[in-house]
Amino acid sequence: MDCTGTSERLPWLVGGGLPAAEADEVRAHLATCPRCREELAETRRAAAVFGAHVPVAVLMDLAWDRTPSAPDAALAASHLASCPECREELELARESRRLEADAQERPRAVRWNPSWLAVPASLAAGLVLGFGLWGRGPAPVTPPDPRVALLEQETSRLRGMVQALERAASTARPRINLPLFELVPPLVRRGGASQATEIAVPAGAAEIALLASSDAPAGTPASLAILGADGREVWRTDELVSGPPGGYLVTVPAEMLPAGTYSIRLQPRSGARVDYRVRVRR
């Protein structure tokens, strides 16, 4: 393999996605080529850039309503808008925090304490003697069964799950008056392709539903990306599936879409991509 072929494959070597045979070829070339080894070092630096995420400490600050330092806060806000992984992590941290708030103080369990065995010898002897006088043996002292600790750990885990379920149950309510907006493709939109679909978010709405009509049969998978006016990805899913009547339905938190102009790209697995332009008003 020559330098060009090696250089082009380095990202996949670093990412672990290069087939074994090609990886062997690349490594063989690297062993003899100092220039490509420098390229490998550069690729690793690039991988460090592309693998960067909001630090865990900053996510924890956000989850616990502490204000991170100014540069961290700005970088985190920008990164979170385009990184689904960090958003998921932040949501899990917030969920954990909610569990802490919900957790009730419980009376502490009385557990086996080995120090209880430290009964004065004289008392033990006296008991043995006493029981002996009554013609009985001493009561056996049962050592703690190690399975008890495992069971208690499992009990703690189940308690946590119950808390999560109770919380979910307490918030699960029928939702009414959900604002639904139908996305209109540019070609059929009144006013021409440059006209955006207006989305007037009602005051107090927590969520809005976006419906993209489609001829795709029910169950057709698709990707959908919401892009800000600057082209930056606000949110994306590759797991969208068309519903029984046809069309794709997405419910998004209203706060995810501040006032402004957005592009929504719908790419059905089979079929042409459809670009929608929307203008969100408050």
Next chain:
Amino acid sequence: MAPSTREDAETAAGFLRGDAEAVSTVDGWIAGAASSFRARLGDDWHDLLQEARIEILRLLRKSAWRGEARLKTYVWQVVGHTCLDAMRRQKRRPMMEAVDADAPLPADDPSPLDLLIHEDSRRRLLAALEAVPADCRDLWRLILSGLSYQQIGARMGVAEGALRVRAYRCRKRAIEALSGNVTAATTAEG
């Protein structure tokens, strides 16, 4: 945040001594705090509980908890931090080549200077990432997730050769951004 109480101090001291009651209490908090991460961590969850317990023990031994918050809240935050760290380690597993076997192991207790340098370094990485085009970030996210260029090419509808060239250009953009030579993100083609 509510300040700690005398009971908290007793629980912390008891946990350090290995008192069964205190250990049980803290274990319950650990399991509760980690429960929201259980589905995400899968088989690693039980190891995580142990890791969190050791971390709390380490922090309490070095008096890192100073009583600004309730002990339960503190434990909850340590566990959340530990869980997020574990999730990130899981995601990094495909990046076998990125591991430098000769690199020194990080210290358990880095010095304040080490922490400062680390903070600055990761801030620079994140700032550089935010300066590269979104399509570059998307492409490299797939690369670092361990997908082959054949898989990525099929997913994006791009010829394999063109994809490798695009990844190369994005790599250059990232290095430029890291050097502070990029002012605005455009696209990988730009």
